Amino acid sequence: MVISHYGRGEYDRALAVLERAGSQCAGQWERIAYWRACLLARRGLVEGAIDTLRQAVDAGAWWAPRLLETEADLDPLWDSDGYRHLLTVMEDRRRRWAPAAAGVYLQGVAGGWPYVGLHGRNQIFEIDAAHLADAMGKGWEVVLPESVQRIASDGPVWDDHGVARDQVMRLADSLFPDRRFTIGGFSQGARRALQIGLESGGRITGVLAVAPMLLRSREIAEVIESMGHPPWPLVSLVTGGDDPAAEGAEAVAGHLRDEGVEVMKHVAPQTGHGWIDPPREILVALAQRAGARRGDFSPPPR
DSSP states (O other): OHHHHHHTTOHHHHHHHHHHHGGGOGGGHHHHHHHHHHHHHHTTOHHHHHHHHHHHHHTTOOBOHHHHTTOGGGGGGGGOHHHHHHHHHHHHHHHHOOOSOOOEEEEEOTTSEEEEEEOOTTOOHHHHHHHHHHTSOBTEEEEEEOOSEEEETTEEEOOOHHHHHHHHHHHHHHHOTTSOEEEEEETHHHHHHHHHHHTSTTSEEEEEEESOOOOSHHHHHHHHTTOOOSSOOEEEEEEETTOTTHHHHHHHHHHHHHTTOOEEEEEETTOOSSOOOOOHHHHHHHHHHHTOOTTTOBOOOO
């Protein structure tokens, strides 16, 4: 609702939705404060926007200045000394920030086919985790880590590939040390899943990349340059036909096929960049590659 009103320029209605939802989404208070500041700034209420951010910072929140610099909604705030002071405070907090722990979402069957899923960049972890887990169907042991990397106090990201790979492999070694596993992801998490899968040298049997963020040439190159040595995982790509990153996914698919990697690709017509439920044939192929026998696997109903 908030995004829909925002897209139509209905900032007052979007603010009203936030006010009503705030008490029901206490766990997302940092994101709500950020959205509120953006909406107030859009309405020209600069001091209100700054005060909203200041209260959030006083409560422990922070956003990396490099994130705020790219947020057009907040452009009216840059003339304020108070806003620039907040940026200094937040940058200091970012540099000092060290997570006590990161979340892990568990679902499925203990002892099932192991699956690790990676959320998108700066997304609400619980929402992406639910998508990634529910997509797989029965028979999987699903593990969804929250990244230890942050671009905001509530903004997990996979910006550093080496850190992402190490976090995934430590988790896999801890939970299923003697077993191969499947890896999946959404958006930025899908790109990292492709990289980790291709460089695993056989530890990973399959990759499920939903709407992989392959928009820029360097992002495409990251995946191609991650190729280690066979045996390769089964690589499955699920993209929207109207996704700006769809061409990058096609380029990656073509290169991998040329190198001898088995690739399955599904394009959802008239669909932009967002979550897409993987089709049955991809889920069945991933389960069989993970060790399922015919008839063992039941994809989720669509």
